[in-house]
Amino acid sequence: xxxxxxxxxxxxxxxxxxxxxxxxxxxxxxxxxxxxxxxxxxxxxxxxxxxxxxxxxxxxxxxxxxxxxxxxxxxxxxxxxxxxxxxxxxxxxxxxxxxxxxxxxxxxxxxxxxxxxxxxxxxxxxxxxxxxxxxxxxxxxxxxxxxxxxxxxxxxxxxxxxxxxxxxxxxxxxxxxxxxxxxxxxxxxxxxxxxxxxxxxxxxxxxxxxxxxxxxxxxxxxxxxxxxxxxxxxxxxxxxxxxxxxxxxxxxxxxxxxxxxxxxxxxxxxxxxxxxxxxxxxxxxxxxxxxxxxxxxxxxxxxxxxxxxxxx
Amino acid sequence: xxxxxxxxxxxxxxxxxxxxxxxxxxxxxxxxxxxxxxxxxxxxxxxxxxxxxxxxxxxxxxxxxxxxxxxxxxxxxxxxxxxxxxxxxxxxxxxxxxxxxxxxxxxxxxxxxxxxxxxxxxxxxxxxxxxxxxxxxxxxxxxxxxxxxxxxxxxxxxxxxxxxxxxxxxxxxxxxxxxxxxxxxxxxxxxxxxxxxxxxxxxxxxxxxxxxxxxxxxxxxxxxxxxxxxxxxxxxxxxxxxxxxxxxxxxxxxxxxxxxxxxxxxxxxxxxxxxxxxxxxxxxxxxxxxxxxxxxxxxxxxxxxxxxxxxxxxxxxxxxxxxxxxxxxxxxxxxxxxxxxxxxxxxxxxxxxxxxxxxxxxxxxxxxxxxxxxxxxxxxxxx
Numbered sequence: 164x165x166x167x168x169x170x171x172x173x174x175x176x177x178x179x180x181x182x183x184x185x186x187x188x189x190x191x192x193x194x195x196x197x198x199x200x201x202x203x204x205x206x207x208x209x210x211x212x213x214x215x216x217x218x219x220x221x222x223x224x225x226x227x228x229x230x231x232x233x234x235x236x237x238x239x240x241x242x243x244x245x246x247x248x249x250x251x252x253x254x255x256x257x258x259x260x261x262x263x264x265x266x267x268x269x270x271x272x273x274x275x276x277x278x279x280x281x282x283x284x285x286x287x288x289x290x291x292x293x294x295x296x297x298x299x300x301x302x303x304x305x306x307x308x309x310x311x312x313x314x315x316x317x318x319x320x321x322x323x324x325x326x327x328x329x330x331x332x333x334x335x336x337x338x339x340x341x342x343x344x345x346x347x348x349x350x351x352x353x354x355x356x357x358x359x360x361x362x363x364x365x366x367x368x369x370x371x372x373x374x375x376x377x378x379x380x381x382x383x384x385x386x387x388x389x390x391x392x393x394x395x396x397x398x399x400x401x402x403x404x405x406x407x408x409x410x411x412x413x414x415x416x417x418x419x420x421x422x423x424x425x426x427x428x429x430x431x432x433x434x435x436x437x438x439x440x441x442x443x444x445x446x447x448x449x450x451x452x453x454x455x456x457x458x459x460x461x462x463x464x465x466x467x468x469x470x471x472x473x474x475x
Numbered sequence: 476x477x478x479x480x481x482x483x484x485x486x487x488x489x490x491x492x493x494x495x496x497x498x499x500x501x502x503x504x505x506x507x508x509x510x511x512x513x514x515x516x517x518x519x520x521x522x523x524x525x526x527x528x529x530x531x532x533x534x535x536x537x538x539x540x541x542x543x544x545x546x547x548x549x550x551x552x553x554x555x556x557x558x559x560x561x562x563x564x565x566x567x568x569x570x571x572x573x574x575x576x577x578x579x580x581x582x583x584x585x586x587x588x589x590x591x592x593x594x595x596x597x598x599x600x601x602x603x604x605x606x607x608x609x610x611x612x613x614x615x616x617x618x619x620x621x622x623x624x625x626x627x628x629x630x631x632x633x634x635x636x637x638x639x640x641x642x643x644x645x646x647x648x649x650x651x652x653x654x655x656x657x658x659x660x661x662x663x664x665x666x667x668x669x670x671x672x673x674x675x676x677x678x679x680x681x682x683x684x685x686x687x688x689x690x691x692x693x694x695x696x697x698x699x700x701x702x703x704x705x706x707x708x709x710x711x712x713x714x715x716x717x718x719x720x721x722x723x724x725x726x727x728x729x730x731x732x733x734x735x736x737x738x739x740x741x742x743x744x745x746x747x748x749x750x751x752x753x754x755x756x757x758x759x760x761x762x763x764x765x766x767x768x769x770x771x772x773x774x775x776x777x778x779x780x781x782x783x784x785x786x787x788x789x790x791x792x793x794x795x796x797x798x799x800x801x802x803x804x805x806x807x808x809x810x811x812x813x814x815x816x817x818x819x820x821x822x823x824x825x826x827x828x829x830x831x832x833x834x835x836x837x838x839x840x841x842x843x844x845x846x847x848x849x850x851x852x853x854x855x856x857x858x
Contacts, residue, residue, distance in 0.1 A: 360857030370848035374791040382767035385490035398766035454759025462746040
């Protein structure tokens with residue numbers, strides 16, 4: 164089942180402008196209960212899609228629509244409307260800043276003052292902004308707030324944690340692509356009469372990146388299985404954010420100057436690695452959070468109580 | 476542009492799943508440890524040998540856990556063993572005496588040994604009465620293990636060994652050493668013609684001499700074989716199977732939690748003393764790293780338990796884990812103005828001294844990180 168979903172996800176997300184095909188296949192609301200208007204499936208299924216989107220650097224609000232807005236609405240007992248969605252939480256001064264994909268969303272789900280409110284795109288003004296990958300990170304100004312509303316099912320910091328896990332999953336997809344591209348380039352690019360991958364210095368760079376990719380990936384997968392465990396999510400996002408920097412750096416080093424052009428596909432993932440590692444908290448933020456969650460507990464006890472699934 | 480990931484280039488690790496009784500088992504190990512009198516130390520699986528402690532573990536059924544019951548083993552899963560050994564390592568318990576026998580020699584004899592070998596050694600390993608040393612490296616064969624020069628000469632009723640093994644940890648305490656030797660000429664295939672022999676210690680024609688470590692400590696040894704006789708029934712498996720056996724052994728050797736936890740006592744001390752936000756963040760950062768690495772180590776253990784041979788992930792995890800062990804030292808140094816001192820009454824100063832002095836070995840033993848990266852590169856298809 165997961166294998167089939169993975170295959171479908173990659174087929175659709177590799178194409179240009181994949182959003183219509185995703186909607187048609189019912190893949191924008193995976194992980195959102197059917198009763199609430201979602202497509203059903205668990206978080207692990209949703210992660211398959213996010214990982215594939217990250218792999219292809221697909222410019223779509225997939226994490227925002229299903230993983231964040233869809234699940235928040237479902238948890239609040241509100242119906243999930245059609246079309247691209249996003250979430251917004253007021254920051255300093257009550258402003259809704261760096262809201263992902265606000266300009267493209269049909270509805271914006273605002274979590275504020277203990278309530279979830281569905282705001283129509285027509286009822287807001289958007290000041291466009293972007294991350295370094297060019298993904299919309301807009302400021303939203305509410306003009307007329309009228310829409311369905313319900314008591315907030317989770318506090319803002321919980322939604323932040325959902326976002327951190329989503330970006331961690333996307334990071335692992337993007338990291339794997341950066342590594343795949345670097346490995347392919349190292350096998351094709353010839354210098355001094357042989358593929359550069361034949362040089363041990365290059366091999367060791369690639370092996371270092373591979374270690375980061377595999378460890379970040381397994382940790383994020385484990386956290387997706389234990390999404391309500393705050394320490395698991397903290398460790399997963401800290402690990403993915405930290406690894407992202409190493410992998411982006413190695414991928415560019417292996418590509419040499421070939422990789423630093425607008426034409427080269429490497430930028431579709433490395434620019435996202437540099438963006439996503441910061442969004443919803445970087446590795447330093449989540450290290451501090453892990454330290455706070457540890458509190459006065461013994462670190463080994465804390466570690467072994469966290470995020471390992473016990474079988475039957 | 477790729478439409479989907481290129482298959483096979485880099486294996487994915489599934490998160491490990493612990494057995495249902497893991498929590499209860501963990502609780503029993505902790506209860507046992509709380510009643511034991513030992514000083515926690517870094518790198519206790521290499522430098523903390525205490526045969527009496529090993530036998531107390533054996534009494535609890537925590538040696539030879541995965542060995543078959545018909546040979547005295549406990550028939551438990553590798554993941555149950557994982558739980559027990561990670562608890563022992565995190566506590567800095569003195570587990571070095573039995574470590575090699577329990578981790579690799581026992582499983583190797585169970586997998587490749589004759590009925591006689593299994594009957595003779597597996598029950599004794601499980602009782603904590605037979606400790607093993609490794610006889611792989613030599614003065615002229617380290618990373619290039621297939622170039623070993625120790626010779627096994629065919630004689631009536633068995634073999635005679637000629638050669639020198641080094642870095643044999645604990646050989647001065649061990650009852651046996653498993654020796655990799657050339658039993659036939661390479662004939663173009665250097666991995667052919669190698670065999671492994673179980674050699675009792677002490678023994679005629681075998682000399683064990685200490686090789687002292689950086690701080691003068693004794694755990695390494697040189698073991699010289701001067702025509703030592705090995706009866707036929709102490710050959711492991713068939714002649715010529717040695718290379719296949721050692722590579723399988725290395726998968727066990729490389730993937731365990733001892734490749735992440737050698738400096739865990741330092742993490743614990745840092746966390747205990749963390750007072751400022753910066754110190755708490757540092758402790759949290761190490762905890763987060765360790766959490767991820769442990770998931771990876773468990774993922775490899777799970778693959779091994781399912782009968783896979785995850786040599787590439789095992790190499791990756793060891794490379795990452797051993798570098799983390801060393802990073803712990805740097806983070807502790809950055810947040811604790813303590814000088815390493817092996818004789819200090821302060822446990823942190825002592826643990827720091829143990830960790831610093833042993834740290835070069837973290838990224839050498841069981842295959843240097845450069846060798847490991849070569850294995851990974853081959854897996855990626857660039858080598």
